[in-house]
């Protein structure tokens with residue numbers, strides 16, 4: 001049997017989004033909307049984010065005061081709010097409205113996350129470990145967000161701060177290797193092979 005013949009029980013594709021290239025819209029600024037805003041800003045403090053909500057939490061006002069890239073529109077959702085957006089997080093407390101907004105957003109080919117309906121979402125959030133330039137995204141394919149959280153904590157506790165300087169040094173080396181691509185790959189693989197063997201240090 002070929003690799004591609006196997007039933008793929010976990011087809012999710014992790015990607016890392018460049019915050020300077022996309023525009024986010026959060027609809028619903030209650031508990032769930034606030035959590036998503038907090039998560040977005042923790043990872044991408046400069047992300048372009050608009051929040052449309054009838055009521056807006058105090059925390060969202062505080063965050064928008066600190067981030068000029070966060071805009072609040074204290075009003076009822078309207079289809080035109082979707083114009084010129086790329087990624088939409090739908091977090092009102094009305095399940096039917098969330099479905100309706102999702103359909104409108106899909107008609108406009110936007111990527112959506114519906115906070116109360118994983119099955120209707122185009123993408124999911126995960127736990128994130130960040131050590132300098134290293135970023136690890138964790139998903140359990142929706143099986144157990146609590147496992148994601150605990151696994152994040154484990155990784156955070158075992159990854160040493162030196163990871164940052166290891167990456168800096170490897171980057172300097174990478175830039176200094178002016179040879180052709182194959183030589184460069186061989187050289188970098190040789191130098192990093194002890195990171196795997198000596199895995200007690202990393």
Ligand SMILES: C[C@@]1(CC(=O)O)c2cc3[nH]c(cc4nc(cc5[nH]c(cc(n2)[C@H]1CCC(=O)O)[C@@](C)(CC(=O)O)[C@@H]5CCC(=O)O)C(CC(=O)O)=C4CCC(=O)O)c(CCC(=O)O)c3CC(=O)O
Pocket residue numbers: 035039113114115116118121123124125126127128138139140141142143144145146147148149152
């Ligand atoms: C599909 C997804 C949402 C999406 O992204 O679309 C989703 C869905 C749901 N979560 C639920 C519950 C909980 N979620 C958490 C925590 C987190 N949930 C996160 C992501 C995701 N959760 C996506 C899949 C991620 C994956 O695949 O692993 C994290 C990683 C990131 C984030 O969202 O911030 C963040 C940890 C951050 C961190 O600390 O690292 C906790 C634990 C806690 O808060 O302590 C609980 C309670 C305990 C439990 O249930 O485990 C429920 C039931 C709601 C209900 O019962 O009412 C649903 C709905 C359903 O399953 O239907």
Ligand SMILES: NC(=O)C1=CN([C@@H]2O[C@H](COP(=O)(O)OP(=O)(O)OC[C@H]3O[C@@H](n4cnc5c(N)ncnc54)[C@H](O)[C@@H]3O)[C@@H](O)[C@H]2O)C=CC1
Pocket residue numbers: 027028029030031032033035052053054055056057075076077091092093094095097115116
């Ligand atoms: N509270 C949580 O941590 C989580 C909640 N959820 C789900 O997310 C949904 C939202 O939950 P909460 O954030 O707790 O609710 P909430 O009641 O705290 O917030 C809902 C927000 O939506 C706004 N809203 C409602 N109708 C609107 C409209 N027509 N236009 C613009 N804004 C509108 C409200 O003003 C309010 O700010 C629920 O379905 C809940 O089951 C899912 C995961 C976690």
